Amino acid sequence: MKLSFRWYGANDKVTPEYIRQIPGMYSIVTAVYDVPVGEVWSRESIAALKKRTEEAGLAFEVVESIPVHEDIKLGKPSRDKYIENYCENIRRTAEAGVKCICYNFMPVFDWTRTQLDHVLEDGSTSLVYYQEHVDKVNPLWGDNDLTLPGWDSSYTRDELRSVIAEYNNVSGEVLWDNLKYFLDKIIPVAAECDVNMAIHGDDPCWSIFGLPRIIVDESSLDRLLSLVDDRHNGITLCTGSLGCSPKNDVPAIAAKYAAMGRIHFVHLRNVEVLENGRGFEERAHLSGCGSLDMFAIVKALHDNGFDGYIRPDHGRMIWGETGRAGYGLYDRALGAAYINGLWEAVEKMG
Ligand code: DNO
Numbered sequence: 001m002k003l004s005f006r007w008y009g010a011n012d013k014v015t016p017e018y019i020r021q022i023p024g025m026y027s028i029v030t031a032v033y034d035v036p037v038g039e040v041w042s043r044e045s046i047a048a049l050k051k052r053t054e055e056a057g058l059a060f061e062v063v064e065s066i067p068v069h070e071d072i073k074l075g076k077p078s079r080d081k082y083i084e085n086y087c088e089n090i091r092r093t094a095e096a097g098v099k100c101i102c103y104n105f106m107p108v109f110d111w112t113r114t115q116l117d118h119v120l121e122d123g124s125t126s127l128v129y130y131q132e133h134v135d136k137v138n139p140l141w142g143d144n145d146l147t148l149p150g151w152d153s154s155y156t157r158d159e160l161r162s163v164i165a166e167y168n169n170v171s172g173e174v175l176w177d178n179l180k181y182f183l184d185k186i187i188p189v190a191a192e193c194d195v196n197m198a199i200h201g202d203d204p205c206w207s208i209f210g211l212p213r214i215i216v217d218e219s220s221l222d223r224l225l226s227l228v229d230d231r232h233n234g235i236t237l238c239t240g241s242l243g244c245s246p247k248n249d250v251p252a253i254a255a256k257y258a259a260m261g262r263i264h265f266v267h268l269r270n271v272e273v274l275e276n277g278r279g280f281e282e283r284a285h286l287s288g289c290g291s292l293d294m295f296a297i298v299k300a301l302h303d304n305g306f307d308g309y310i311r312p313d314h315g316r317m318i319w320g321e322t323g324r325a326g327y328g329l330y331d332r333a334l335g336a337a338y339i340n341g342l343w344e345a346v347e348k349m350g
Helices: 016-020 043-055 070-074 079-095 131-135 157-169 172-193 218-227 239-243 250-259 294-303 330-349
Strands: 002-006 027-030 059-064 100-104 115-119 125-130 196-200 233-238 263-268 270-273 279-283 309-312
Touching: 002 059, 002 330, 016 043, 027 043, 027 309, 043 059, 043 079, 059 309, 070 079, 070 157, 070 172, 079 172, 100 263, 125 131, 131 279, 172 196, 172 218, 172 233, 196 263, 218 233, 218 250, 233 239, 233 250, 239 250, 239 263, 239 270, 250 263, 250 294, 263 294, 294 330, 309 330
Parallel strands: 002 027, 002 309, 027 059, 059 100, 100 196, 196 233, 233 263, 263 309
Antiparallel strands: 115 125, 125 279, 270 279
């Protein structure tokens, strides 16, 4: 297991030097944020990330994310140009020493929450998803207040409406075809560069606003892996994304795909799943704080030979910290320390 931590680049007040002080820390997880989605990353920007990371004594081995341009997901004719750019980004990051690239294939919206600062019982704040709030928002209604936290603010309302409308003709099956088309082109490049591609599941793992979401459970992960049967076509196991549906047995999923050597990256976090489909709340990493058995997940990874990257995922805001929701230093550092503890325990258990 290689412990890693997300860093949002030069403007992130959680610096690589702070991250370096977390015991056992090995690699930074970051990305180039200065070019629009779909464009080629400059070698200078990649080199600057690498330099800053290595100067702090950490490895630069994981990129999260190289985002996938919407035209690729929509299967538009312009996708070939964006896929070629994507391949070039794989080559350029690999040249800089990157070994694992996280991405997702969610239409329009990445992760979705209804509130980013919900106050938990202990006074900390966390990200939550309440279905009744989502049900009240329809991105296609003109007179609606469109915003949900976490939405890509680079879209204007009209752009958002038109990109969602483009998905009218894209069913789940079409999205699968478009994913296959993409993987058929990028996986050979990743294999040549020996970079592991690691798709992040849909968060939450169900369809929202009528848009298809296809990486949601074990059968979809099976299908994904079989689209291109090459170890470089792998998974980011995000425990909170899969775990917000009680139908997903996360330890069993961890065991199965770790044994196949197809989990390259793990996002470990806990969620409290609310009853009757009411949604979920993000909680502290500790098993006792949420619905997931973090020990069972870590043990499943360990016992099945997982040797990839793990990072603590979203943290709560604690001890008065302010900053990017989910990505403060303190609670994620607690998460990292907990991961270290679990890993040491399962290792010594043999
Ligand atoms: C949320 C993250 C996601 C993730 C992307 C990967 O905090 O886990 O935004 O980075 O979905 O492409």
